[in-house]
Amino acid sequence: MAGTRTVLVVDDSATIAKQLSKILEESGRYKVVGHSRDGLEALKAFQSSPPDLVCMDVVMPNLDGVQALRMIRQIKPDARVVMISSVGGVADKLAECLKAGATNVISKPFDSAKVLQVLDSV
Amino acid sequence: MAVRFFGQFLLENGVINAQQLLAATSFQEKMNLKFGDTAIQLGLLDKDRLAKIFALQRSEDIKTGEAGIKLGFLKEAQVDQVLRAQKNSHVMIGAALVKTGALTEAQLSEQLQAFKKDQDAYQLSTGLPQQKDATGLAAPAIDLTVKLLMRLANLQVKLLDVRYSLAKAGGGTTYTARVAFTGDREGEIALRASDRVCAQIASAMLGEPVAPDAKSVILDATSEFLNIVGGNLSAVGARQGKKVELSTPRSGDVPTDGRNIVVARLGTPDGDIEFIVVVD
Numbered sequence: 001m002a003g004t005r006t007v008l009v010v011d012d013s014a015t016i017a018k019q020l021s022k023i024l025e026e027s028g029r030y031k032v033v034g035h036s037r038d039g040l041e042a043l044k045a046f047q048s049s050p051p052d053l054v055c056m057d058v059v060m061p062n063l064d065g066v067q068a069l070r071m072i073r074q075i076k077p078d079a080r081v082v083m084i085s086s087v088g089g090v091a092d093k094l095a096e097c098l099k100a101g102a103t104n105v106i107s108k109p110f111d112s113a114k115v116l117q118v119l120d121s122v
Numbered sequence: 123m124a125v126r127f128f129g130q131f132l133l134e135n136g137v138i139n140a141q142q143l144l145a146a147t148s149f150q151e152k153m154n155l156k157f158g159d160t161a162i163q164l165g166l167l168d169k170d171r172l173a174k175i176f177a178l179q180r181s182e183d184i185k186t187g188e189a190g191i192k193l194g195f196l197k198e199a200q201v202d203q204v205l206r207a208q209k210n211s212h213v214m215i216g217a218a219l220v221k222t223g224a225l226t227e228a229q230l231s232e233q234l235q236a237f238k239k240d241q242d243a244y245q246l247s248t249g250l251p252q253q254k255d256a257t258g259l260a261a262p263a264i265d266l267t268v269k270l271l272m273r274l275a276n277l278q279v280k281l282l283d284v285r286y287s288l289a290k291a292g293g294g295t296t297y298t299a300r301v302a303f304t305g306d307r308e309g310e311i312a313l314r315a316s317d318r319v320c321a322q323i324a325s326a327m328l329g330e331p332v333a334p335d336a337k338s339v340i341l342d343a344t345s346e347f348l349n350i351v352g353g354n355l356s357a358v359g360a361r362q363g364k365k366v367e368l369s370t371p372r373s374g375d376v377p378t379d380g381r382n383i384v385v386a387r388l389g390t391p392d393g394d395i396e397f398i399v400v401v402d
Contacts, residue, residue, distance in 0.1 A: 012370055015327055015343040022329075059349075061370045086353030086368070108350055109274055111180040 006033045007119075010042040010056035010065070011084060016108065020055060020084070023112040030119065039063025039071075046072050046079070053119065054081040055106070058097065066100050073101040080122050082106055129215045131237050132225075142224035146215060149222050153213045157186040160211075161196070161204045171195045183266060183354050250384065254286055257307045259366070260384040260399040262358045267313070267351050267397045268388060274347065275326040277319075279395070282387040288378050288398060295334070296320075299344040300372050301352045305365040309401035311355065312376045313348050316393045320344050345371030376400060 007030050011017045017035045024030035033051050036042040038060045046054065054072065058065040065083055072079050083097040086108040097105055103122040106115050129147070132138045138146075158175065161167040167175075167190065175189040182189070187204065190196035196204075216234060219225040225233070250261045264281065271279045291298070295317040302310040315323075317334035324332040324343035332339055352368045359366035376383075381400045388395040 013342055013346045013349070014339070015324075015346045018328060059368050059370055086350045107181040108346075108353065109180060111177055114177055114180065 004029055004031045005052040006031050007053045007055055008032075008034045008036065008042065008045055008051040010036045010039070010054060010060070010068070012037050012057065012060045016057065016084065019110055020115070023110060023115050024055075024119070027116050029116070037061075039065060039068030042068050043071055043075075047075060050076055050079070052080065053122065054079065055084055055119075056081055057084045059086075066096055069097070069100045069102055082119060082122060084108060128234075128237050129219075131240065132219070132233060135236075137229070137233055138219060138224045142219065142222070145222045146218035146224060149218045150213050150215060153211070153218075155208065155211070157204055157208065160208050161186075161190070161200075164204060164207060166200050166204065167195060183269070183357070250284065254382070255384060256382070257309075257364075257401050258362060259307060259309075259355060259359060259364075259401070263311055263351065263355050263399050264384070264386040264397060266354045266358070267311075267386070270347070270351055270354070271323070271388065271390075271395070274350065275323040277322060277326075277390050280389045282389045282394065285385045285387070286383060288376060288383050288385055288396075297337070297340055297344060298373055298375065299341060299348045300374070300376060301345065301348045302369040302372070303352060303356070303366050304369065305359075305367045307359065307364055307366055307401065309381070309399065310376070311348060311352055312398040312400070313344060313395060314376075314398065315344075315395040319390060319393045319395055322390075322392065323347055341373045345373065 007024055009017045009020055009032055021032040024032055034045050036045050040063045042054065042056060056065045056068060069081050069083065072081055080103045081101065083102045083105045085097070085105055104118050106118050129143050133140065133143055155163060158167065158172040162169065162172065174193060175186055175195065178184065178189045178193060179186065184192065187196065187201035191198060191201060216230045220227060220230055255261055268279050268281060271277045291314060296314055297317060297320045298312055298314040300310050300312040317340070320340045321332050321334040324340045327343040327347055332343065349368065349371055356366040356368060376398055381402055384399045386397045388397055
C-alpha cells in the first residue's frame with residue numbers, strides 16, 4: 001500500500017478502536033497496523049515495529065496514555081503521537097498531553113473529517 | 123409502566139394505531155425544521171458554515187445557536203429570530219395527528235387532558251435539592267446524559283424522575299456500565315438498562331447492528347458512551363473550578379453503602395435507563 005501511512009491505534013475500548021480504524025482505513029490514506037489495549041501493549045508494539053503514527057487514548061489501564069507517550073518519545077524523540085481524548089473541553093488535560101510531546105489531540109466522539117484533517121496535518 | 127410520550131400514550135390506549143403514529147411523526151419530521159435548517163431557510167447561514175458549527179459541537183457541549191455566535195456566524199438577535207421562527211412553526215405530535223386525520227380536534231383535546239392526568243403521577247424533579255447534590259455534579263451529569271443519548275445514541279429520551287437510592291435490577295438481562303472519577307470530587311457515574319436498550323446504544327456508537335446478547339461489545343460501547351458523558355462532565359467541573367479526572371470504565375453492580383446516590387430514571391420507547399451518579 002504505497003503512499004499510505006501506518007498507524008498504531010491504542011485504546012482500551014474496542015468500540016473506539018473500531019470507529020477510528022474505520023475512519024482511517026476508509027480514507028485510503030492510512031493503514032492500521034495494530035490495536036493495543038493499554039500503554040504497556042503500545043510500548044511493546046512500538047518497539048517491535050514503529051508505525052508512522054500512533055493514535056492513543058489518554059485514560060487507559062496499566063499505563064495511561066500520557067505516561068506511554070513520554071516513554072514512546074524517549075524511544076523515538078520524533079515519534080508522531082496523536083492523543084485521543086473525551087475531555088476536549090478541559091484545557092489542562094490538553095496542555096498536559098501537548099507538554100508531554102503529543103503532536104496533536106483528537107476528541108471523542110469522532111468527527112471523521114476533523115480526525116483526518118488533524119492526522120493529515122501531522 | 124410509566125407513560126413517556128403522548129404518541130405512545132395514545133397508542134397504548136388504542137386511540138391510534140402504529141401506522142397513524144408513524145404518519146404523524148413523518149409529518150412532524152417534514153414540517154419541523156432543525157435550528158440549522160431554519161437558519162438556512164431564513165438566509166442567516168449557509169451549508170458550509172453549518173458544517174463548521176456541527177464540527178464545533180462534536181467537541182463542545184454547546185447549542186447550535188451558541189456555536190454560531192462563538193464562530194462569529196450569527197448575532198444573538200439572529201439566534202432569537204431563528205428560535206422564534208422554529209417555535210411559531212413547530213407542529214406538536216397532537217396537531218400532526220389531527221393534520222394527518224388520525225384524530226379530530228375534539229378527540230385531541232380530550233386525550234390531552236387524559237394524558238396530563240396520567241403524567242401527574244410521574245411528576246419530574248425540576249432540580250435537585252442542594253443537600254442531595256452537594257457536589258453540584260449530579261444535575262449537569264443527568265442533563266448531559268439526556269442530551270448525549272439523543273445526540274450520539276439517537277434515542278428519544280425523557281427524564282421520568284429522580285431518586286436517591288438504588289434498587290436492585292429488575293427482571294430480564296440488564297447491563298451496568300460504570301466510570302469512576304477522582305480529583306476534587308470522587309465518585310462514579312453509571313448507566314443501567316436492559317440488554318435491548320443497551321444494544322441500541324451500542325449499535326448507534328458502532329454504526330452497525332449489535333445483538334442484545336453481544337455482552338462484551340455492548341458493555342464496551344456503553345462504557346465508552348459513559349466515558350464521553352464523563353469527559354463532558356469533567357469539562358463542566360473545570361468551568362466550576364473543580365478538577366474531575368476519569369478512571370477507566372468498568373462494569374458490574376454499583377456499590378451503594380455509605381455513598382450519596384442520585385438515580386435519574388430516563389424513559390425511552392424501548393425501556394427505561396437508570397443513570398446513576400454516586401459521590402463518595
